[in-house]
Amino acid sequence: MSYCQQLRELLIRPEIIVIPGVYDCLSAKLVEKAGFDVAATSGFGIAASTLGLPDYGFLTATEMLYSVGRIAQSINIPLIADCDTGYGNALNVMRTVKDAVQLGLAGVILEDQEWPKKCGHFEGKRVIPMIEHAGKIRAAVEARGDSGLVIIARTDARAPLGLEEAIARGQSYINAGADVLFVEAPQSVGELQTIAAAFPDVPLVANIVEGGKTPEISVAELQKLGFKIVFFPLTALMAVTEVMNACFRHLKAQENTVNFPGLMNFRDFQELMDVPQYLQIEKQYQE
Numbered sequence: 001m002s003y004c005q006q007l008r009e010l011l012i013r014p015e016i017i018v019i020p021g022v023y024d025c026l027s028a029k030l031v032e033k034a035g036f037d038v039a040a041t042s043g044f045g046i047a048a049s050t051l052g053l054p055d056y057g058f059l060t061a062t063e064m065l066y067s068v069g070r071i072a073q074s075i076n077i078p079l080i081a082d083c084d085t086g087y088g089n090a091l092n093v094m095r096t097v098k099d100a101v102q103l104g105l106a107g108v109i110l111e112d113q114e115w116p117k118k119c120g121h122f123e124g125k126r127v128i129p130m131i132e133h134a135g136k137i138r139a140a141v142e143a144r145g146d147s148g149l150v151i152i153a154r155t156d157a158r159a160p161l162g163l164e165e166a167i168a169r170g171q172s173y174i175n176a177g178a179d180v181l182f183v184e185a186p187q188s189v190g191e192l193q194t195i196a197a198a199f200p201d202v203p204l205v206a207n208i209v210e211g212g213k214t215p216e217i218s219v220a221e222l223q224k225l226g227f228k229i230v231f232f233p234l235t236a237l238m239a240v241t242e243v244m245n246a247c248f249r250h251l252k253a254q255e256n257t258v259n260f261p262g263l264m265n266f267r268d269f270q271e272l273m274d275v276p277q278y279l280q281i282e283k284q285y286q287e
Contacts (some may be wrong), residue, residue: 003106004148009151010037010078011180011203016223021233023049024063024067025074029272032075038106040080041068042233049237058118061087061096069103078106079132080152082233084117086110089132091140097143097151107150109182110140112157120170121185121212125156130169134176140179151179152205158185159213167198174202180229181205186215192217196226203228210235230274 009247019038022028023045031039044055046067051058067127068081081100086093093110100108111117112133114126127133132154140151154177155174157166163186182205183195191213196204206227208216222230243262250260257263269275 002148003104004150007038007078007080007106007150008148008179011228016219016227017229019080019229019231020221020236021045021231022071023237025071027236028071028075028079030236031277032077033272036077038078038080039071040109040231040233041071041082041239042081043084045233045237046082051154055117055119055122057084061092062083065099065103066097068100068105073106079152080107080109080150081105081109085113085115085128086136086140088115090136093136093139094143097140101144101147101149104286105149107152107180108140109152109154110136111182111184112173113152117156121209121214123159125159127157127160127169129170133169134172137173137176137178142146150179151177151181152180154182154184156184158183158187158191163191163194167195170195170199170202174199179203183208184212187213187215189215189217192222192225192227200226203229204213205229207231207233208235209233210238 017038020031020036022031022039023133043059046064047053047055047059050063050067064083072079073195078216083096086096097108104149112127114128118125120181122256123219137151144151155166155169155173164184170183174181180203181199184193184207186192192206204227206222208214210216215271219230247260251257274284
């Protein structure tokens with residue numbers, strides 16, 4: 001069964017799908033090891049970790065696809081890729097989707113922001129016309145062919161145009177062939193309820209950014225509301241950043257790492273990286 005098919009199987013099960021955000025191969029391997037069924041790349045995380053820049057549209061299509069392709073190869077669970085706006089018009093979207101299929105991705109997220117886009121929880125977002133993004137979704141559906149790639153349509157219209165417009169756009173994108181709907185950054189539980197009520201038969205995404213615009217309600221509550229997927233896109237990135245910051249400050253002040261809490265044992269890290277297996281393979285070709 002392909003990764004696309006695996007993701008589609010999860011979408012028809014009754015349980016909500018909890019999906020952590022990843023930004024490199026190491027974080028993706030840890031998600032798989034922890035037992036999650038799916039991982040999703042964070043554009044914010046890839047921009048921060050590869051460029052040291054915010055999620056402001058600095059990443060090119062080439063840079064993003066290079067990163068997500070490597071991540072997909074490093075794990076054995078489905079990967080959903082944040083593909084921003086598709087990097088242009090409908091023609092660009094078609095190329096992006098074809099590349100995503102070749103890379104073995106299970107799903108892609110395509111949003112209706114103007115380029116350069118911004119993180120969905122930043123201020124100052126602007127969106128393209130609804131009809132234009134609906135056309136991009138239709139182009140994505142055509143470009144995926146018979147691969148089964150799951151297309152997640154995202155609208156960022158809540159902030160600049162209001163919730164009613166975001167819901168109207170969501171309906172347009174579902175009519176265009178999107179498999180899943182992602183209304184970004186609703187600002188209250190009431191708004192989450194309104195979105196769920198408007199799409200009772202559509203798989204819906206909730207996106208929980210700690211300190212962001214959407215209320216941090218529990219996964220169980222989101223499932224009761226009717227959401228099918230909950231992303232935690234930045235949780236790992238912010239946790240790791242805090243630990244690294246503390247580690248470097250400790251090293252600078254103490255000039256050693258004695259008694260620094262939370263360091264993984266070197267042997268355990270080797271196990272995570274499959275060093276014993278590679279040593280065994282290497283040995284086979286030396287005899």
